[in-house]
Amino acid sequence: MAETVRSPWFLPVIYVGGLVFGLGLAISGMARPEVVLDFLQFEDFGLLFVMGGAAVVTGITFAIATRSLNRAPLTGSEYTRRLKDFDRNVLVGGGIFGVGWGLSGICPGAAYASIGIGNYPILWSIVGMFLGAYAQGYWRTLRAGDAADGVESTAD
Numbered sequence: 100m101a102e103t104v105r106s107p108w109f110l111p112v113i114y115v116g117g118l119v120f121g122l123g124l125a126i127s128g129m130a131r132p133e134v135v136l137d138f139l140q141f142e143d144f145g146l147l148f149v150m151g152g153a154a155v156v157t158g159i160t161f162a163i164a165t166r167s168l169n170r171a172p173l174t175g176s177e178y179t180r181r182l183k184d185f186d187r188n189v190l191v192g193g194g195i196f197g198v199g200w201g202l203s204g205i206c207p208g209a210a211y212a213s214i215g216i217g218n219y220p221i222l223w224s225i226v227g228m229f230l231g232a233y234a235q236g237y238w239r240t241l242r243a244g245d246a247a248d249g250v251e252s253t254a255d
Contacts, residue, residue, distance in 0.1 A: 132204025
């Protein structure tokens with residue numbers, strides 16, 4: 100397998116992309132939890148247009164890039180489909196994400212942009228995201244250890 104070589108522009112482009120994303124969220128108002136909660140309560144459909152516009156731009160970009168380039172320009176990786184099984188983890192994770200989104204009125208990416216517009220109480224939600232991610236990683240590590248112990252004991 101050939102080793103991929105990242106472009107020296109990889110990290111700068113990632114940071115600029117993050118800044119543009121955050122700026123877009125701030126300008127569109129999607130970094131304000133009350134706007135997101137209004138969307139979730141079917142009172143303001145602005146978020147639908149923001150997400151729809153992003154999906155269209157992403158779809159067109161991927162369609163053109165995967166047809167005209169044989170490798171990703173920044174990473175040098177080959178374009179391949181990455182499929183994930185639709186399993187219990189996807190359902191549980193999606194449910195937790197949805198509940199967190201509904202309670203805080205903000206998703207993880209927009210939470211960081213929200214700090215940029217002065218919404219410092221959102222830091223509690225970010226702490227919750229980090230604690231949840233840590234707990235999930237810890238739980239999966241324990242499960243992987245239990246599975247490995249079970250495999251070893253059956254081999255004896």
